[in-house]
Every structure is written in C-alpha cells, then in structure tokens.
Amino acid sequence: MKAAAFEYARASSIEEACALLRERGDGARLIAGGQSLAPMMAMRLARPTWLVDINDVPDLQYIRVEGERLRAGACTRQRALERDARAIRLVPLLSQALQWVGHIQTRNRGTAGGSLAHADPSAELPLVACVLDAEVSVRSTRGRRALRAGDLFTGPMTTTLAADELIEEIAWPIWREDHVGSAFTEVSIRHGDFALVAAAAQVALDGEARCLRASFGVGGADATPVAFPELAQTLAGARLEDSIISTIAERAAAALDPGEDLHASAHYRRHLAKVLAERSLLEARDRAIARRAGQIRQ
Amino acid sequence: MASAAAPGEFRYIGKRRRTKEGPRFVQGRGRYVADVALPGMKHVALVMSPHPSARIIAIRTEAARALPGVRYVLTGEEFCAATDSLQIGVDAPQVRRYALAHEVVRYAGEWVVAIVADSRALAEDAAELVEVEYEPLPFVVDPERALAADAPLVHAAHGSNVLYHRRFVWGPVDEAFAGAAHHIAFRAVWGRSSTVPIETFGVVARWDPGTELLDVWASIQMPKFPDQVARALRLPGNAVRVHYDVDVGGSYGGKRGLKHTALAGYLAMKLGAPMRLIEDRLENMRGGDAHGPDRIFDMGAAFDSDGTIRALRIRAVDDAGAYTGRAPLQLGKPITAICGPYRIAAIEYEPVSVMTHKTPQEAVRGFGQSPTNFALERMMDRVAAYLGMDRIALRRHNLIRKDEFPYRIPSGSAYDSGDYHTVLDKALAAIDYPALVAERDTARRAGRLAGIGISTCLEPSGGNAAFEILFNPKNETTTWMDSCLVRIDLAGAVTGVIGTSSSGQGHETLVSTVIGEVLERDPASIRVARADSLSALPSNSPVGSRMAIMLGGAAAGAARKIREALIAIAAHNLDCSVEKIDYRDGDVSVIGDPSRKMTWDQLVEIAHRKYHRLPPGLEPGLQAKFVWEVPTGGGLPTPDGRVQMYPCYAFEAHVVYVEIDPDTARPELRRYVCGHDCGVMINPDIVHGMTYGGIAHGIGAALYEKFAYTPDGQLASGTFMDYLIPSALEVPALTIVDHCTPSPLTTFGQKGSGEAGYLGAPAAIANAVNDALAPLGTTLDTLPMTPHELWRKISAARATARS
The missing domain is CATH 3.30.390.50 (CO dehydrogenase flavoprotein, C-terminal domain)
Known part of the structure; x- marks a missing residue:
C-alpha cells in the first residue's frame, strides 16, 4: 500500500496548474482533497507520474451568487458548500445531497470539482450536477470552455476532460419560482x-x-x-x-x-x-x- | 481459591476506576510493533498468488533483484527446505504449511515470493517486477462441494479435503427424537467474517549472531507462540526471545502471525539484518490467513408440545480454507456449551472441518461459539413459531434454573453458576418489553417491517481448551495455566510481572487491581511489567476469555504469598503469632495491642536488607510467583468424547428492535439492550467496553461483514470498500444491564468477558430480522443479512403472495 514513485508540484494559480498539466503530460494528475485519489495511489490502482496540487490556488475556492447561478470554485470543500447559507437557500438540493457524501471528515477535505472529475457513477454531486443541468467551466493552457454536466460524464470514472484540462468552476442553476x-x-x-x-x-x-x-x-x-x-x-x-x-x-x-x-x-x-x-x-x-x-x- | 464475595465487599475490585493503560493510548503514547525501529532494519513485501489453485512453473526474480535498494528475494523453494512446517491443530501430517508457497499455490493471495528492501515502498516496487509463471489447476471454494469425492484436492497428499470429522452422540438422541411429539429441521449459515483490527499483523525480528538469539517484537495474541516460532525455524526454544511489551492494536482472536514471524525470523537470520514485516490491508485481508468461521449448520430439534426441547442434532460443516492451524478447533470449543443455556438431555454433534482454495481461517472472538449460538437461537425461535408459543416463554421453560448449578451438560462440561431467568427479566425490563411490542405492532400497522429479536447465550470462559485433545488424540495437553510474579522493591513499590502481550483487554488494570485488592495498596501505584519469553513465567495468552480468571487468579495468588511473607516478618519482629497480626493497607499491628505496630516500609526494609530480622526459612527479597492451573482442568475425555472444558460460563440476554424499509430492504437497528452476567467484574468500564465492542462486532457479522468469493475463486471483498464493518453510525445506543452471579470456582467470583456481546448479538439480530419478515411468511437464516439478500426474500415472498 505504498504509492508508486511520483513527482509532486504545488501550483499557486490556475495558470500555473494548467501549465504544469501541459508540461508534465499524460501522466500528470491533479490532486485536491485526495479522498479518492490517495487511496487509489496507495493501492497502485492509480499511478500518476506527476501530482499537481491545487490546494493552494485561491482562485479555485469560492462560492458566489451571480444572477441565476450559484458559482462554486472547483476546489471548494464539500463541507463548505454543504453549509453555505446561500447554497442552502438557493440550491437546497446541494446541501441535501452533500449530507450523503462520505463523512464530515472526508467532506472537510473532498472538493466539489474533485467529485465531478472522479466521476464515480454512484457519487452524489455528479448526480445533482446532471439533475440541475449545472454548467462546468474547464480551463487549460488552450483556453476556457464550458460544458453541461451531462456532457462531462462518459462512463464509470471517465469524463470528456482532456489530460491537460482542469475544472475551474461549477455553476448551479437557481430556480427562482416561488x-x-x-x-x-x-x-x-x-x-x-x-x-x-x-x-x-x-x-x-x-x-x-x-x-x-x-x-x-x-x-x-x-x-x-x-x-x-x-x-x-x-x-x-x-x-x-x-x-x-x-x-x-x-x-x-x-x-x-x-x-x-x-x-x-x-x-x-x-x-x-x-x-x-x-x-x-x-x-x-x-x-x-x-x-x-x-x-x-x- | 474459591471465595465468592459480592462486589460490595471489595475495595478496588468492581469499582469504576481509571484504567491503567487508557491514558497512554489516549495520549498517543502506545508502543506498537510499527514503533519498533532498529538500526539497519530492512522491510519485507510479498508477491501474492493471483490464482486460487495453480502449479508454479517458474519464478523470475532477476529484475527485482536488480532494483537498487533490494537486498534479497526469497522463494518457497529455499524457505521450505530451510524451515519446518507450522503446527497443524489436528492430526493431518500431510497438510504442511509454510509462509511461502512451494510448487503449488492453494488460494488467491497466498504468499509466493518475499522481497527484502531498504524501504517498504522499494520492496513493493520490486514485488511488481517478479514474474511468476503459473499453470492454473482446478479449484473448489464451496465447502460442501469440497466434500464430494471428485472435488479437487487442496492438499493432494492428505488424500481428502476433510481435516476433521466425527459424530459425537451424548445421551439417548435417537430415543428422544423417536419419542418427542415434534421435530423441526433447518439450515443456518454463518458467513465468512472475521476480526479486522485497525492494526494489521506486524513483526520485527532481529538475529544476534553473537548470542545466537532471535529477538521478536510482534503484534500477537497467540498461545505458545515462542515455542512454535522456534520449532518452525529449527531453533531451540531458548534461542527465541519474544518481547511482550508491544501494544497490540486490536486482535479479537486473529493476531496469530506464525507464518509472518517464521518468515521475518528466517530472513533476519539469513541476512543478518533486523527485519520488519507489517502487512498492509491488502496483504492482511487476502493473505494474512485470518478469516473467520465459514459455517453451515444443519439443525434438528426434537421437542414436546409444552416446549420442552428433548434432543438436538447439529451438523456443522466449517470451511477452514487452504491451510490450517487452530481453525478446526473452532468447531471444538462449542462442545463446552453445545446446548447453550438450556436443559437439553441428548445431543448429537457432527463437526466437519473441510479445506477449500480460500484464505485460511484463524481464531475469532468466541472461537466458534458465536456461530453456534446463532444456530441455537434460530432454533429456539423456530421451535416457538412451530408451536405458536411465545419465544420468551419457550426460553424461560428451557433455561437452566439458578438452583440447578453446577449443571453438567451431556457433552461433559459442568456450568459453574448463573441466574439466567433474572438476567433475561432485567433486559426485558430495561427495554420496556410491553411498550416495545406495542411499538413494533404500531409500525407493522403502518406498513413497515418491524421485528424484535431475543437471544439468551453463553460465553464459556477460562480457556480450559480440552477440545485440543478431542480433535487430536496425539495432543495430550490438559493444562492451560497462567502465572504472575509480584515483587516489592527496596523503596516499597509494587510491580506485577506478566508473560503475555495485550490487545486491549486491560491486563495492566486487571493485575494492578487484583494485587491492590490483596495487598491493600492503591492500584494506581502498582506497575505492571511485561516480561519477555525467556524471563517470563508460563502463560497461555489472552484467549478464550480467560485472563480475568487465570491472570487475575495468578496475580491474586502471588500477592497473597507476599502478604503472608509480610505478616510472617511482622509476627517475627513483633514477637507474636501470625494469627495475631492485623494487616491493614500494608501496615501491621498486633491485634489487641495496636501500639505494637510496624509500617509497610519497615517490613520491606527487613525483607530486602536485614536478614538478621527475617524469620527463619523465609527467602530474603520480596517476590512471589504463582502459576495457576485452570479450575476444573486436567481431565482427559471419555471414549465417547465427554470432557470438562471451560470452567466458567457468563450469560448474556440480548433484546433488539429492528425495522426494515419494506421498499428498499435496508435494515436499521433502533433499540438495543444487553443483560449481562459475568460474575464479579474486576473493572466495570473494561467489561462494558468489551461488551460494546463485542456487540458492534456482532452487528457486523449479522448485517455487514463477509469475505465473499467470486465463482472464479477470487476474494471479492479485499478492502474496506467491500468488506463493510459497522461504523459508529450503524451501532445504535447500547444499554447494558449488569447482573452478578459469582463463580464459585474463581478467586473473586469473576468470569470471563472478553467475548461478551459478540456471542449473542448476531443471534438476536437474526431473530429480530426474522420477526420482521414473519408477516411476509419468509425467513432468512444466512448471515450477513444484507439489503440485497433481504430484498430477495421480501420480493420473493410478495411474488408468492400475489400468485
């Protein structure tokens, strides 16, 4: 249960993270909360050659309301999203779902973007993203693109993300009906x-x-x-x-x-x-x- | 030794006092095997077999050897030639067992190659580079299929897959079945679960070529461990020194580690370097050889219309896995309580231990008793259902009455004491049984599946393991002694020395409490030290719920010798007879003349320094040892297999309420009460802690835990993603109701409690689930009772009802 050898880099900005992903090639993986990736590495089911750590990227950790969207940075902790008063009021399904995600301890580390990128077909956040038709913003050195959550997932643990892309933000629609x-x-x-x-x-x-x-x-x-x-x-x-x-x-x-x-x-x-x-x-x-x-x- | 006193007569025993070992664990200051770091220590990783059965054609190790930091690559060919087979618990000399496979592999996960490297990570890197060429062979993972004449043989030289098979008949079984008004027969299946302690097995071994001594630090709970390690390594017994001062991070029976230690010991000797082998979770679950009983019971009961159970027929087929040690003996221990707490005059018991191509079985909490209790308690509920009788009334009718002790059961053991009816009543009162029935019935009227489960079960304790000779006539062991050394140093401080490691049983609290009680000294001031195996008095380790009885008795015996010595010194110096000495808190005075007195310090001073003031014949220095044979031990079996095994019998009555979601089939435990009588409790917090843990463990066995195998012979639940243990969220609030029926056989009236809770929880939960299913007309007698299995039963019953 020791991970295979890997190199490690800690990014301090989205741009740096994207550059690292591009430079380090197909073997590079992002790590945020590490709640799925770390045990997979320990069991050598995942063998990244490079780990790009995005925990220090401040631009990936926010929750804000803009018009008809609740926007959360990809590195927002699941627990933060679960407890955010605006999220509870405007997109209550998020908090309802997050209570089912692991345990408080894992939600303190696990991130919203990490859950989507991991793409476990039974995970809670990807389901909510599909049901609410959330918009996922994706960044790479090639630029920014947006896709609907339903277009992100292609199968168990697989997504349409390219190896050099990172999820930047998930925008959750707010239903304004009474x-x-x-x-x-x-x-x-x-x-x-x-x-x-x-x-x-x-x-x-x-x-x-x-x-x-x-x-x-x-x-x-x-x-x-x-x-x-x-x-x-x-x-x-x-x-x-x-x-x-x-x-x-x-x-x-x-x-x-x-x-x-x-x-x-x-x-x-x-x-x-x-x-x-x-x-x-x-x-x-x-x-x-x-x-x-x-x-x-x- | 017998002097059964009520708890109120004790000063320290039975009182809620801070445990001795708790503070260091809470502060993170335990010292586990992983904390043993020796200069130059190397690390071992393992290559495991991917096949359940295969011939090893070739092993290519060049690439692994070439990796920088790799020190050695060991295969079974070398290891099996240089060491001897581990001990087999039954008479099966052709079933040979080594740490590494040689020529064939017999289960997926079996260790094939050991890698030694400078770090564990490097060793794992190298393990990936080993190429093993296999020729797959036929395999069998179903124990009943393994009994068939044409089944693939796990050990061809043994000639069969059967390790042990005997039909015991105790009493007029055929006559009782012929004469009884009613019979039932059914099958109950206990799934392959086990103990999965947070700490996996680990060992550090160091060979000193100067002294020719192998030092071993290991995470063990294993009787006669040093002896078996020495034999495997072809060393004299005094060339192995096992250090018992290693904290063990949980065991519950499973931490035996002989193969690990033989392997690490061999490598330490071979390479001249300290060797560390600590299983990771994958190795532990697939290749740690610590799965639990995997048992099919075919139960028959003969009974009269008034509910009197007249006879039982029990056939138990148990899957030992691919190799064996003590595993088959887990069919043997239940003989000591084969009829549970009930008056049943005639019993037939047919244990069959069979090998399959699965991970080997090891001891689990209760050593086979909990599966047996589960089958017995399902039988009681089925008899009640058959007769339309209340389950509690049926139990009350058959429970041994408190005026019938000592009560000898047909298989030979005498139960020491008990008050089963009172404990059951206390448990029912604590849960407010009539209100609980109303709650269940209200839930049922609302369309929910709701059930109440009851179990009344025994915990045999004291570890008189006479099943060893019953299952292997060549093993004429009739003692499972334990011992303690008590010493008072020059400054008057008291130390108890014990010869075993502890895996959470609180032996330091036990020994200090007992010595403090006898010597009237504050247990907080008493240190408990752990000897190593070369300096230790004999111990049979904390198995079979034995230490409160055996180590407690030994510590009391040694402390009494010290007390007698102090009184002798006092009498000699105060010029009176020993009968005239009043001993109080370690100080002494002459009865009737309190001005003539001496202090503890003065007495100690004389013992250590003033030979001229010692009474003639008394050894100087203040230390005493006491080796205690198990009460009622020493007997050999009769030809028909009757023998007195365990001396003491604790009792537990569980009452549990479960609701099952009728649409999703997910069960939820809502209420839980356990009435418990283990005689005099030395430390109630420790007893309660073990009982809580035992119930949680039992919840796991009943609802969650299973080492499942795929049809192609692979372990399907080899991580905690799939082997599901209950978390705090799956364990409801537990209420434990104490009762005390002292044992007449033990020093203070104590009985064992290390397996408490686990011995009755699966039975009660199974009965609760079946009570919930009863309105649908279906039953589930296979553990674990997972949502999927429950749904299959519920949907099939509904389909039947519709058609």
Missing part, C-alpha cells in the same frame, strides 16, 4: 458509503400546485448518473398526483442499464431506482407544496 422543492434519497449499505442507488429531484409549482417544471435523475444505476429531462418535461402543467409520479419513476427505472456487483444485482438496483426516484419526486413535491402553504420559512 414554490420550489427538492429532495435527495439514497440507499447505501452503511451511512457514508457510495450509494447502491441514489435519486435527486427538484420541482417548481405554480400557485395552483401545478407543475411548472421538474427535474430528476438517478445515480448508481448506470455507467453515469442519468437525468431524465424528457420524462420530467411531461410533468409540466400537471398536478403531481402520486400515481403520475409512480409511473414516471417506473419509466425512468426501465430506461436504466444498471450494473451488478458484490452488493447489489442489476435487478435490485433497478428496483431501487424506481423506489428512490419516486420518493425523491414525492418529497420534492411535498416540500414545494409546503413552501406554497408557507409552512417552511427560509
């Missing part, structure tokens, strides 16, 4: 484990409790987290009766292609996907209704 509710549900064997399956949902209702828009998705039940924009679209204009939600959840689960491992069969995962998608939508709906009724004060 009656918004969101929910995150998950089944893991123990608290803090990666999800067997997780589901996230957010709905906005009008004054008559009709759905203005909805979004939901499932993690851990396919090669990437999967959001269901077309299915969610069908909810617009409807009253979100239990039966409608159940049908939508069923259809979503049927569209997934879950894998199988020691802890859960594909069959069980598909079942959980249905149960959790349904629960997250019901809970999100109920929260939106409660907000409409003024029962929840922010």
Whole structure:
C-alpha cells in the first residue's frame, strides 16, 4: 500500500496548474482533497507520474451568487458548500445531497470539482450536477470552455476532460419560482458509503400546485448518473398526483442499464431506482407544496 | 481459591476506576510493533498468488533483484527446505504449511515470493517486477462441494479435503427424537467474517549472531507462540526471545502471525539484518490467513408440545480454507456449551472441518461459539413459531434454573453458576418489553417491517481448551495455566510481572487491581511489567476469555504469598503469632495491642536488607510467583468424547428492535439492550467496553461483514470498500444491564468477558430480522443479512403472495 514513485508540484494559480498539466503530460494528475485519489495511489490502482496540487490556488475556492447561478470554485470543500447559507437557500438540493457524501471528515477535505472529475457513477454531486443541468467551466493552457454536466460524464470514472484540462468552476442553476422543492434519497449499505442507488429531484409549482417544471435523475444505476429531462418535461402543467409520479419513476427505472456487483444485482438496483426516484419526486413535491402553504420559512 | 464475595465487599475490585493503560493510548503514547525501529532494519513485501489453485512453473526474480535498494528475494523453494512446517491443530501430517508457497499455490493471495528492501515502498516496487509463471489447476471454494469425492484436492497428499470429522452422540438422541411429539429441521449459515483490527499483523525480528538469539517484537495474541516460532525455524526454544511489551492494536482472536514471524525470523537470520514485516490491508485481508468461521449448520430439534426441547442434532460443516492451524478447533470449543443455556438431555454433534482454495481461517472472538449460538437461537425461535408459543416463554421453560448449578451438560462440561431467568427479566425490563411490542405492532400497522429479536447465550470462559485433545488424540495437553510474579522493591513499590502481550483487554488494570485488592495498596501505584519469553513465567495468552480468571487468579495468588511473607516478618519482629497480626493497607499491628505496630516500609526494609530480622526459612527479597492451573482442568475425555472444558460460563440476554424499509430492504437497528452476567467484574468500564465492542462486532457479522468469493475463486471483498464493518453510525445506543452471579470456582467470583456481546448479538439480530419478515411468511437464516439478500426474500415472498 505504498504509492508508486511520483513527482509532486504545488501550483499557486490556475495558470500555473494548467501549465504544469501541459508540461508534465499524460501522466500528470491533479490532486485536491485526495479522498479518492490517495487511496487509489496507495493501492497502485492509480499511478500518476506527476501530482499537481491545487490546494493552494485561491482562485479555485469560492462560492458566489451571480444572477441565476450559484458559482462554486472547483476546489471548494464539500463541507463548505454543504453549509453555505446561500447554497442552502438557493440550491437546497446541494446541501441535501452533500449530507450523503462520505463523512464530515472526508467532506472537510473532498472538493466539489474533485467529485465531478472522479466521476464515480454512484457519487452524489455528479448526480445533482446532471439533475440541475449545472454548467462546468474547464480551463487549460488552450483556453476556457464550458460544458453541461451531462456532457462531462462518459462512463464509470471517465469524463470528456482532456489530460491537460482542469475544472475551474461549477455553476448551479437557481430556480427562482416561488414554490420550489427538492429532495435527495439514497440507499447505501452503511451511512457514508457510495450509494447502491441514489435519486435527486427538484420541482417548481405554480400557485395552483401545478407543475411548472421538474427535474430528476438517478445515480448508481448506470455507467453515469442519468437525468431524465424528457420524462420530467411531461410533468409540466400537471398536478403531481402520486400515481403520475409512480409511473414516471417506473419509466425512468426501465430506461436504466444498471450494473451488478458484490452488493447489489442489476435487478435490485433497478428496483431501487424506481423506489428512490419516486420518493425523491414525492418529497420534492411535498416540500414545494409546503413552501406554497408557507409552512417552511427560509 | 474459591471465595465468592459480592462486589460490595471489595475495595478496588468492581469499582469504576481509571484504567491503567487508557491514558497512554489516549495520549498517543502506545508502543506498537510499527514503533519498533532498529538500526539497519530492512522491510519485507510479498508477491501474492493471483490464482486460487495453480502449479508454479517458474519464478523470475532477476529484475527485482536488480532494483537498487533490494537486498534479497526469497522463494518457497529455499524457505521450505530451510524451515519446518507450522503446527497443524489436528492430526493431518500431510497438510504442511509454510509462509511461502512451494510448487503449488492453494488460494488467491497466498504468499509466493518475499522481497527484502531498504524501504517498504522499494520492496513493493520490486514485488511488481517478479514474474511468476503459473499453470492454473482446478479449484473448489464451496465447502460442501469440497466434500464430494471428485472435488479437487487442496492438499493432494492428505488424500481428502476433510481435516476433521466425527459424530459425537451424548445421551439417548435417537430415543428422544423417536419419542418427542415434534421435530423441526433447518439450515443456518454463518458467513465468512472475521476480526479486522485497525492494526494489521506486524513483526520485527532481529538475529544476534553473537548470542545466537532471535529477538521478536510482534503484534500477537497467540498461545505458545515462542515455542512454535522456534520449532518452525529449527531453533531451540531458548534461542527465541519474544518481547511482550508491544501494544497490540486490536486482535479479537486473529493476531496469530506464525507464518509472518517464521518468515521475518528466517530472513533476519539469513541476512543478518533486523527485519520488519507489517502487512498492509491488502496483504492482511487476502493473505494474512485470518478469516473467520465459514459455517453451515444443519439443525434438528426434537421437542414436546409444552416446549420442552428433548434432543438436538447439529451438523456443522466449517470451511477452514487452504491451510490450517487452530481453525478446526473452532468447531471444538462449542462442545463446552453445545446446548447453550438450556436443559437439553441428548445431543448429537457432527463437526466437519473441510479445506477449500480460500484464505485460511484463524481464531475469532468466541472461537466458534458465536456461530453456534446463532444456530441455537434460530432454533429456539423456530421451535416457538412451530408451536405458536411465545419465544420468551419457550426460553424461560428451557433455561437452566439458578438452583440447578453446577449443571453438567451431556457433552461433559459442568456450568459453574448463573441466574439466567433474572438476567433475561432485567433486559426485558430495561427495554420496556410491553411498550416495545406495542411499538413494533404500531409500525407493522403502518406498513413497515418491524421485528424484535431475543437471544439468551453463553460465553464459556477460562480457556480450559480440552477440545485440543478431542480433535487430536496425539495432543495430550490438559493444562492451560497462567502465572504472575509480584515483587516489592527496596523503596516499597509494587510491580506485577506478566508473560503475555495485550490487545486491549486491560491486563495492566486487571493485575494492578487484583494485587491492590490483596495487598491493600492503591492500584494506581502498582506497575505492571511485561516480561519477555525467556524471563517470563508460563502463560497461555489472552484467549478464550480467560485472563480475568487465570491472570487475575495468578496475580491474586502471588500477592497473597507476599502478604503472608509480610505478616510472617511482622509476627517475627513483633514477637507474636501470625494469627495475631492485623494487616491493614500494608501496615501491621498486633491485634489487641495496636501500639505494637510496624509500617509497610519497615517490613520491606527487613525483607530486602536485614536478614538478621527475617524469620527463619523465609527467602530474603520480596517476590512471589504463582502459576495457576485452570479450575476444573486436567481431565482427559471419555471414549465417547465427554470432557470438562471451560470452567466458567457468563450469560448474556440480548433484546433488539429492528425495522426494515419494506421498499428498499435496508435494515436499521433502533433499540438495543444487553443483560449481562459475568460474575464479579474486576473493572466495570473494561467489561462494558468489551461488551460494546463485542456487540458492534456482532452487528457486523449479522448485517455487514463477509469475505465473499467470486465463482472464479477470487476474494471479492479485499478492502474496506467491500468488506463493510459497522461504523459508529450503524451501532445504535447500547444499554447494558449488569447482573452478578459469582463463580464459585474463581478467586473473586469473576468470569470471563472478553467475548461478551459478540456471542449473542448476531443471534438476536437474526431473530429480530426474522420477526420482521414473519408477516411476509419468509425467513432468512444466512448471515450477513444484507439489503440485497433481504430484498430477495421480501420480493420473493410478495411474488408468492400475489400468485
């Protein structure tokens, strides 16, 4: 459990980090919180030749609200995002999801960008990014580009990021409707484990409790987290009766292609996907209704 | 030695006092094997077999040897020629076991090559450069399949995969089954879990060619360890010196480390350099040879309509893995409590130990008793369900009554004492059982799966390991003594010297408390030192819940000798008979004439310096040793395999409440009470701490932990990503309710408690889960009861209900 030999560089700016990534080539990897990469290196499952440390880059650690976006620097600690008052008020799904990520100790180190770049298909933050259609800003010495979270993930632990690119920022859409509710549900064997399956949902209702828009998705039940924009679209204009939600959840689960491992069969995962998608939508709906009724004060 | 006193009569025993070893651990000042750093020390890493069964065709080590910093590359060919096989617990001379594989590999993870380098990282680099060419061979990982006539043989020379098989019949089993009104039969399966201490196994060995002495610092909990290391290395016993003053970072049975130590010892001698081998987690889980029991029980019970259990038939097939040491004996210890706390007159027990191409098994907390308790307690609930009888009423009906002790069970052991009904009642009262039933029923009405589990189980303690001779007639061991040396120095300070290392059992607290009690000196002032194996009195190490009884008894015996010596000195100098001496806090006076008195310091001074004032015949200096044989020990088995094993029997009654999410099948423990009676507690905090840990460990075995194998013979759960141990978040608030029935066999009435909690928790949790499943008409008798397994049961039951 000793990492293979590697070189180490600590960047103090985004530009320096990008330059290091370009200079050091394909074997270079960024390290931020190190909560996944360090044990993978210890087991020699990951063998970077260079580690580029971005913990000292101040421009990667911020949370700010700009218009319809909550913007978080990639190196923002998960715990900071979880506890940020603006995030809790404007993008509550983030805080709801982050409570499921590892443990407080790992969230104190783990970063938002690291979770996305690691791209575990059962991880919580990538799911929320897909469900909310977050925008991911990516930097390299070649410039800056932005992509939708759904276009970032290509499979388990794989992304469309090039070897010389780093995630700079994740911009989370803020839903400004009056009656918004969101929910995150998950089944893991123990608290803090990666999800067997997780589901996230957010709905906005009008004054008559009709759905203005909805979004939901499932993690851990396919090669990437999967959001269901077309299915969610069908909810617009409807009253979100239990039966409608159940049908939508069923259809979503049927569209997934879950894998199988020691802890859960594909069959069980598909079942959980249905149960959790349904629960997250019901809970999100109920929260939106409660907000409409003024029962929840922010 | 027997003088069973109630705890109130003691001054230090049973009192909540700060533990002796706690402060240094809390301050991070423990000294573990990884803290032993010797000049010139080299590091060992291992190349493990990727195949469950294969012939080794060739090993190419040139590239590894060429790496700078690499000092040696050792293969099995050299090692097996230069050392002897490790000891096998049963009579199976053709099952030979070495630290490194030679010619064939028998499980995925088996050590094939050892690399010695200047650092562990370099050794791992070199390990990657070793090329081993294998020819894969047929393998078997299913223990029942391994019993088949055409199964691949793990050790061909042994001629079979069976290590041990015997059918014991104690009492009129056939008659009871013929005469009983009802029978049930079912299968219960205990999954391959184990102990996974935070500290993996580690050893540092140093050979001194001048004195021809091998010094060993190791993270051990192993009886007769120095002897076995010496034999493996073909050294005289006095050429191995094991240092017991190494803190052990958890063991719970598994830290045996003979193969590691033989390997490190050989390399230290070969290279003339101190050698350090500390397993990493991957080596520990795949190749550390410390998996636990992996057991299939076929249970049969014969009983009458009033709930009287008349006879049992138990067949237990246990998967020992690819090699063996003491593993098969884990089928033997439960013989000492084979009917649990119940009056059952006739028992048939058929243990079968079988080898497979899996990581070898090692001792786990309770040494096979917890799996057996799980099977027995599932049987009790199944009998109750069959009869439509309340589970508690059934237990009360069959539990041995407190006026029946000592109670001899059919397999030969006499239980010393107990008050099982009272402990059960206390546990039920503590959880408010009627309210709990109401809570469960309310949850059920709301559509949730909710269940209450109860277990009433024994913890045999004292470690009279007479199963050794039962499982190997050539091993005529009938003593498992322990000992203590107590000395008072010139300044009057008291030291207890013990001959074993500790893996968290609190022996320093135990010994200082006991000596303080006898000598009436503050335990905080008493130091407890650990000898090395050349200077130590004999010990059988802290296994089998034995140290409160055995080390406690030995420390008391030695302290009493000191007290008698002090009284003799006082009588001689105060010119009276010893009966007239009043000993108080170490000072003395003459009864009836308190002006004639001497202080502790004066007595010590005489003993150490003033021979002319010593009574005739008394040795100068103040030290005393006491070696204690296990109470009730010494007996040989009868031809039908009845023997008195463990002397003392602690009792625990668990009551647990679980809810299972009906849609996701995820179980959650909501309430937990454990009633516990281990006689007189020497230190209640230590007993409670061990019980908390034991329950957590039992929660793991019941719900989470499994060394699972893939169909192609690979360990699927070789890291903590997949081998899941309960964290603080999975362990509910635990309430422990104490009760004290002193043992009549021990110095202060104490019994053992090192396995407490673990022996009843899996049984109670399994019963709770099955109570929750009962409304669906399904059962789950296989551990661990994971969400996936629960979901399969729940969905199958629902499908059946629909059709």
